[in-house]
Amino acid sequence: xxxxxxxxxxxxxxxxxxxxxxxxxxxxxxxxxxxxxxxxxxxxxxxxxxxxxxxxxxxxxxxxxxxxxxxxxxxxxxxxxxxxxxxxxxxxxxxxxxxxxxxxxxxxxxxxxxxxxxxxxxxxxxxxxxxxxxxxxxxxxxxxxxxxxxxxxxxxxxxxxxxxxxxxxxxxxxxxxxxxxxxxxxxxxxxxxxxxxxxxxxxxxxxxxxxxxxxxxxxxxxxxxxxxxxxxxxxxxxxxxxxxxxxxxxxxxxxxxxxxxxxxxxxxxxxxxxxxxxxxxxxxxxxxxxxxxxxxxxxxxxxxxxxxxxxxxxxxxxxxxxxxxxxxxxxxxxxxxxxxxxxxxxx
Numbered sequence: 405x406x407x408x409x410x411x412x413x414x415x416x417x418x419x420x421x422x423x424x425x426x427x428x429x430x431x432x433x434x435x436x437x438x439x440x441x442x443x444x445x446x447x448x449x450x451x452x453x454x455x456x457x458x459x460x461x462x463x464x465x466x467x468x469x470x471x472x473x474x475x476x477x478x479x480x481x482x483x484x485x486x487x488x489x490x491x492x493x494x495x496x497x498x499x500x501x502x503x504x505x506x507x508x509x510x511x512x513x514x515x516x517x518x519x520x521x522x523x524x525x526x527x528x529x530x531x532x533x534x535x536x537x538x539x540x541x542x543x544x545x546x547x548x549x550x551x552x553x554x555x556x557x558x559x560x561x562x563x564x565x566x567x568x569x570x571x572x573x574x575x576x577x578x579x580x581x582x583x584x585x586x587x588x589x590x591x592x593x594x595x596x597x598x599x600x601x602x603x604x605x606x607x608x609x610x611x612x613x614x615x616x617x618x619x620x621x622x623x624x625x626x627x628x629x630x631x632x633x634x635x636x637x638x639x640x641x642x643x644x645x646x647x648x649x650x651x652x653x654x655x656x657x658x659x660x661x662x663x664x665x666x667x668x669x670x671x672x673x674x675x676x677x678x679x680x681x682x683x684x685x686x687x688x689x690x691x692x693x694x695x696x697x698x699x700x701x702x703x704x705x706x707x708x709x710x711x712x713x714x715x716x717x718x719x720x721x722x723x724x725x726x727x728x729x730x731x732x733x734x735x736x737x738x739x740x741x742x743x744x745x746x747x748x749x750x751x
Contacts, residue, residue, distance in 0.1 A: 405601075418573075418588055418599040428589035429457055431582075437590075438463055438494025440487050440513070441501035442473045445526050448556035449500060451476060452563045452595040463490025491516040496586065498524045503537075504715035506530050510539050520579070522546035522586050528608030531576055533708040547577035550591040550599070551607050559595060568597030576604050612702045617695055624731075631736045641739040649736075650743055 406422060407414045435458075439450040442464040453460045454477075462478045463485050464470045470484070478484035491497055491513050499506060499513065506513075507530070517523060523541050525531065528549060530539040541547050552559050554569035562568055573591050575583045591599045602610075615621065627648055634644035659668035669677050701707050714720060731737060 416601045418591070420568075420592060420598070423588055423592050423599075425456060425592055428592040431585050431589040432458055432496070432593065435459065435495045435586075436461060436493055437496045437498060438490040439498045439500055440464075440490060440509075441499070441505065442469045443500070443502060445552070445556040445559070446500045447472070447476060448552075448559035448563070449498065449526070449594045450478075451560060453590075453593045455563075456593050456595070458593050461485060461490050461493060463487040463494075488512050488516070494521070496522040496524060496590070498526075498590075499530075500526055502715070503527070503529045503711060504720075506539060507537050507712065507716065510537075514542070517542050517545050519544040522548055522580075522583065524587075524590060525549045525604075526551045527611060528574070528604035528606075529612075529708065529711075532605045532608040533705050536705060536709055536712060541577065543577070544579050545577070546575075546579050546583040546586060548583050548587040548590075549574040549576070549604060549607065550587060550594065550596065551602075551611070552594070552596065562597075563595035568595045571596035571599050572602040572607055573599045574602050574604050574607060608708075609699070609702050612707050613695070613699050616698055616702070616707070622691070622695075628734075628736060635735070641735055642743065645736060645739040645743055649740065654747075 405416045405418055408417045437453060437458055437460045439446050439453075439460060440463040442450070442462055446462070446464070450460055450462055461483050462473055464473050465487060473484055474480065485493065487501075487509055494516075497513070497517070501509065510530075519542075523545055525547075526549065528551070530537045531541075531547065534540050550571050550573050552569045552571045554562075559569045571591050571594070573587050575587060578584070580586075588599065630648045631644045634647065635641065639647075656668055656672075659671055669680060672680075714723075717723070
C-alpha cells in the first residue's frame with residue numbers, strides 16, 4: 405500500500421501496478437464469488453469479475469432483472485441461481501441488493517454465512533446503522549467492503565474502455581486473517597481505478613451526504629433556482645437552460661475535471677473570472693450551513709431511518725415514479741430534451 409499526498413494530507417491508496425490482476429486471481433483462485441442482486445451495482449461488478457477470470461455466480465429472484473442476467477450470459481442452474489442458493493454456494497458473498505432489499509432478505513442470507521466465508525458490501529449503510537436495519541453478521545466471518553465511486557453502469561463502461569472507477573475499501577471484521585487480501589483482490593477484480601481506505605461508517609455518512617448534496621440533491625436545487633430566476637426575468641427556456649445546465653455539463657465540467665477549478669477559471673473570460681471569484685464566497689457562506697445540517701441528519705441516522713421507512717412501503721415504486729415524473733415533465737428538463745436533440749453528436 406502506498407501513501408499518497410492529497411492536498412497536504414497523506415492517505416493510503418492501492419494501485420493496479422502494486423496489486424496487479426494476476427495477484428488478485430491467485431488470492432481468489434479457490435473462492436466462489438456469489439453476487440446477490442442484479443440491479444444497480446450487480447451487473448457491472450459481476451461481469452467485470454467474470455471477464456477478469458474469476459469464479460462468479462449470480463443470485464437473483466425471477467422477473468425482469470433475472471431475465472436481464474440471462475441475456476448477459478448467466479446460465480440458470482450453472483451460474484445463475486436464486487438468492488438463497490447463490491448465498492449457499494458462495495464462499496465470498498457480494499451483497500449488492502438495494503438497502504431495502506437487504507433488510508427484507510437478511511434472515512435468509514444470514515443462514516448461509518457459515519464460518520470462514522466473507523460478506524462483502526458496496527455501501528456501509530446496512531452495517532453502520534445495524535440498530536435500525538437489523539443486519540448483524542456472525543462473528544466467525546469476514547465483513548468487508550469495496551465501494552465504487554460511481555454507478556454500476558459507469559463501472560462497466562469504463563472497464564470496457566480499459567479504465568476504472570475509483571473505489572474505497574474497508575474491513576469491518578477480520579475473522580480469517582485474510583480479509584484485507586480478499587478485499588483488495590475483489591477491488592482490483594471489479595475494475596477499480598485505484599482503492600483508498602475508509603471505514604463502513606465514514607463511507608456511509610459521506611455517501612449519503614454526497615447524494616443529498618453536490619452529487620444530486622443540491623445540484624438539482626441549484627439548477628432549478630437559477631433557471632427559475634432567469635425565466636421569471638424574461639429569459640427564454642433555451643437561454644435559461646443553456647446558461648444554467650448545458651454550458652456547465654458540456655463545456656466547463658470537462659475542464660475542471662481534467663485540471664482543476666483554477667484551470668477552468670483561467671480558460672474563461674476575465675468578466676467570468678471576476679464574477680465567479682466575487683460570488684463564490686456568498687454562495688459558500690449560504691450553502692455551508694445547509695450542508696452542515698445535512699451532515700448532522702446523516703450522521704445521527706435520521707436520513708437512514710427516512711430511507712428505511714420510505715423504501716419499505718409497498719407503494720414505494722409508484723410514489724418514486726410520480727416524483728421523478730414531476731421532475732421529468734418540468735419545463736427545465738423538457739427544455740433539456742430539445743437542447744440534447746440539437747447537439748451535433750446527437751443528431
